[in-house]
Amino acid sequence: MTKFIPWLLGAALLALIAVLVAWWIGSGRGPADPAVTRPPDPALPAAVDYEFVWPDGAARGTDVPREILIPSTGQRLPLIGLGDLSSKPGEDKVAFLQRVRRAMVEFSDRQTYEACGLICSDGNGGYSVRMTTVNAVAHCAVAPICLRGHVTMQQSIHSHCPNRAQFRATLADEILSGRAMRRNRFFGRCDPDNFSTTDFDGWRPGWLAAPGALYRHDGPRRITRFE
Ligand SMILES: [Zn+2]
Secondary structure, eight states, rough: GGGGGHHHHHHHHHHHHHHHHHHHHHHTTSSOTTTTOOOSSOSSSSEEEEEEEETTOOOTTTTTSSSEEEEEEEEEEEEEEEEEEEEOOOOOHHHHHHHHHHHHHHHHHHOOSSSSSEEEEEEOOOOEEEEEOSSSSSOOOOOOOTTTTOEEEEEEEEEEOOOSSSSSSSHHHHHHHHTTOTTTTTOOOOOTTTTGGGGGGSSEEEEEEEESOEEEESSOOEEEEOO
């Protein structure tokens, strides 16, 4: 009997190590692709989970990601930078966001896609937004990036497709809607002046860059309009 004890101890030790390694990887502290990150909380929820992917050598959290990856299907969508805006000295947050609004509305009116951005702060009265799009008519993927020296305020701003003709969904809409929308199919008119129901599921407050005004929501029944 005694001669089996070292073997049993060894097997038990191996099993313990395996459990610890599994726990370590499962807890998120294990090896991970350093170029991929998942937003800690959705800025604007999509029907599918997605991750941001940066090119090699890029600074995560600062540089514009190259694409978003939908792990469940392996699909990838390019993310396109639309430019950066920073507040001027003395310009308050709402005045700054009004400038962001005009830039986003101008883009959406021209391209029919949503423009999206994370609102960042330098902690000293300065604000910035790096605007991006995934070329979706009705979806945003808010990139978790700020200009260097700025940090996220966990608030996002985005614009909607313009209220003109009917629009066709894009490949990005099809993928981000989990195929509820189909590429090239028409869907109802866009409503650029109102939050959509899913907008309320994201971070609070959330901001809408609308053609006529800037809107802030703190939930579906708490909407503030800024002229
Ligand atoms: Zn929206």
